[in-house]
Amino acid sequence: MKSRLTIFCILAALCFSVAGCNGTKQADQEKAKYVFFFIGDGMGQAQATATESYLAYKEGELGGIGRLSFTGFPYLGMATTYSANRNITCSSASGTALATGFKTNNSVLGLDPDGEKLRSYTYMMKEEGYRIGIMSNVPVNHATPASFYANAEDRADYYEISLQIPDTGFDYFAGDGFLDFNGKDGDLEDIDKIIERAGYTVSYGMKEYEAEKDSSKIILCQERNRKASSHDYVVEQTETEDISLEEMVSIAIDRFSADGKPFFIMAEGGTIDWAGHDNRTMAMVEKVLELNAAVKRAYEFYLAHPDETLIVVTADHETGGLTLGCDNGSNLDWEKIESAWEKNGRKDVMGEKENADLNRSANFGWSSHGHTGIPVPVYAVGVGAEKFAGCYDNTDIARKFIELTSK
Numbered sequence: 001m002k003s004r005l006t007i008f009c010i011l012a013a014l015c016f017s018v019a020g021c022n023g024t025k026q027a028d029q030e031k032a033k034y035v036f037f038f039i040g041d042g043m044g045q046a047q048a049t050a051t052e053s054y055l056a057y058k059e060g061e062l063g064g065i066g067r068l069s070f071t072g073f074p075y076l077g078m079a080t081t082y083s084a085n086r087n088i089t090c091s092s093a094s095g096t097a098l099a100t101g102f103k104t105n106n107s108v109l110g111l112d113p114d115g116e117k118l119r120s121y122t123y124m125m126k127e128e129g130y131r132i133g134i135m136s137n138v139p140v141n142h143a144t145p146a147s148f149y150a151n152a153e154d155r156a157d158y159y160e161i162s163l164q165i166p167d168t169g170f171d172y173f174a175g176d177g178f179l180d181f182n183g184k185d186g187d188l189e190d191i192d193k194i195i196e197r198a199g200y201t202v203s204y205g206m207k208e209y210e211a212e213k214d215s216s217k218i219i220l221c222q223e224r225n226r227k228a229s230s231h232d233y234v235v236e237q238t239e240t241e242d243i244s245l246e247e248m249v250s251i252a253i254d255r256f257s258a259d260g261k262p263f264f265i266m267a268e269g270g271t272i273d274w275a276g277h278d279n280r281t282m283a284m285v286e287k288v289l290e291l292n293a294a295v296k297r298a299y300e301f302y303l304a305h306p307d308e309t310l311i312v313v314t315a316d317h318e319t320g321g322l323t324l325g326c327d328n329g330s331n332l333d334w335e336k337i338e339s340a341w342e343k344n345g346r347k348d349v350m351g352e353k354e355n356a357d358l359n360r361s362a363n364f365g366w367s368s369h370g371h372t373g374i375p376v377p378v379y380a381v382g383v384g385a386e387k388f389a390g391c392y393d394n395t396d397i398a399r400k401f402i403e404l405t406s407k
C-alpha cells in the first residue's frame with residue numbers, strides 16, 4: 001500500500017474554489033450543524049414503494065406517498081451507484097463513494113483503485129468540532145459503517161478494520177458486535193479487549209450501556225451477539241437483537257445534543273440488503289420499517305431544530321432486482337405474503353423454493369439474488385436539502401456533505 005495521500009484536502013479545496021467561482025464565499029454558505037445520514041443498504045425505489053404499499057394495504061388502500069417518514073421529504077434526488085470497476089457495486093465500493101467522494105473497485109474499502117488511502121469526511125468533520133456517531137444493525141466492522149472510518153484492501157479484513165476504530169477518536173459506534181472477533185483463523189486476541197485498552201468502552205446490551213454510558217468514547221453492541229456472524233442473519237437476528245436501530249439513533253441524539261455541539265450521525269439499515277439477497281419480501285418490509293422508525297426519530301429532532309438540521313436518506317445500491325408485479329395479474333397480494341410470515345412466527349424460515357413460489361403467486365418479482373445497477377433515490381429535508389435534488393453520482397453525495405459542513 002502506498003503512503004497516505006492528501007486527496008481529501010484537494011477535494012475540500014475544490015469545493016471551496018467552486019464556491020468561489022460562483023462568487024459565493026464558502027464562509028457565507030449555510031452550514032448544517034446537525035447532520036443525519038441514513039443508508040438503507042439495498043433499499044431501492046421498489047423496496048420503499050413496496051413498504052408503503054404494505055402500509056397502505058393495512059389501511060385498506062392501494063398506496064400513497066408519505067407513509068414512510070422520509071418519502072415525503074421535500075427534496076428528491078437520484079444517484080448512480082456503479083463502482084470504479086463494475087456496473088454493479090458492492091457495499092464497500094459504494095460505502096467508500098458515499099463516505100469519501102471517490103469511486104473504488106468492488107470489495108475494496110477506503111482505498112482508491114491504485115491502493116492510495118482515501119479519508120472519509122467524518123475525519124474532517126471531527127477536526128471541525130463535530131461529534132461523530134456511526135451505527136448499523138449489522139456488525140460495526142461491516143462494509144458500510146466501516147467505510148466511514150477505515151481503509152482496507154479487502155472489506156473482509158474485519159479484524160484489521162476493527163483495529164482502526166481507536167485511532168478515529170470518533171465518539172459513538174453502535175452495531176451488532178464484531179465479525180472475526182478473534183481474527184480470520186480465530187487465534188487472535190479478543191478484539192474488544194484491544195479496543196478497550198485503547199480507550200474505548202465496549203458495552204453489550206442496554207443494561208451494560210446504562211452502567212457505562214458516562215464513558216466519552218463508547219461502542220454499543222447487541223447483548224447476545226458479540227461475536228457476530230452474518231450466517232442466516234435475517235433468521236437469527238430476530239432472536240438475538242435487543243437494541244433497535246431507532247434506539248441506537250436515540251442514544252446518539254441523547255449523547256450528542258445536550259451541549260449544542262455539532263454532530264454527524266451515519267445510521268445504516270444493513271439488513272434490508274440481507275433480506276433482499278434472500279428475496280424475502282416480508283422480511284425486507286420489516287427491515288425498511290426498522291430504518292423508517294430510526295429516521296422518524298431524527299425527523300422529530302429536525303422539527304425541534306429545523307434551521308440547523310439536515311437529514312438525508314438513501315441507499316448504497318438496490319438488492320434483489322425487485323419489481324412490483326411479475327406478470328401475475330395487476331394486484332400485489334399482501335394478504336398472502338403477510339399470512340405466510342405470520343404462520344412462520346414472523347420469522348424468515350421458509351425454504352427457498354417455497355419462498356420463490358410465494359413471491360410469484362403474490363406478484364412480486366425478484367430478478368436477482370445479488371445487487372443491481374439501477375440508481376437509488378435520495379430523500380432530503382432541512383439545511384441544504386435542496387442540494388440533494390436532481391440526478392447525480394453517489395460520490396456527489398459526499399461532496400455535498402463536505403460543502404455543507406466545512407468552514
Ligand SMILES: [Zn+2]
Pocket residue numbers: 042091273274277319371
Ligand atoms: Zn449485499
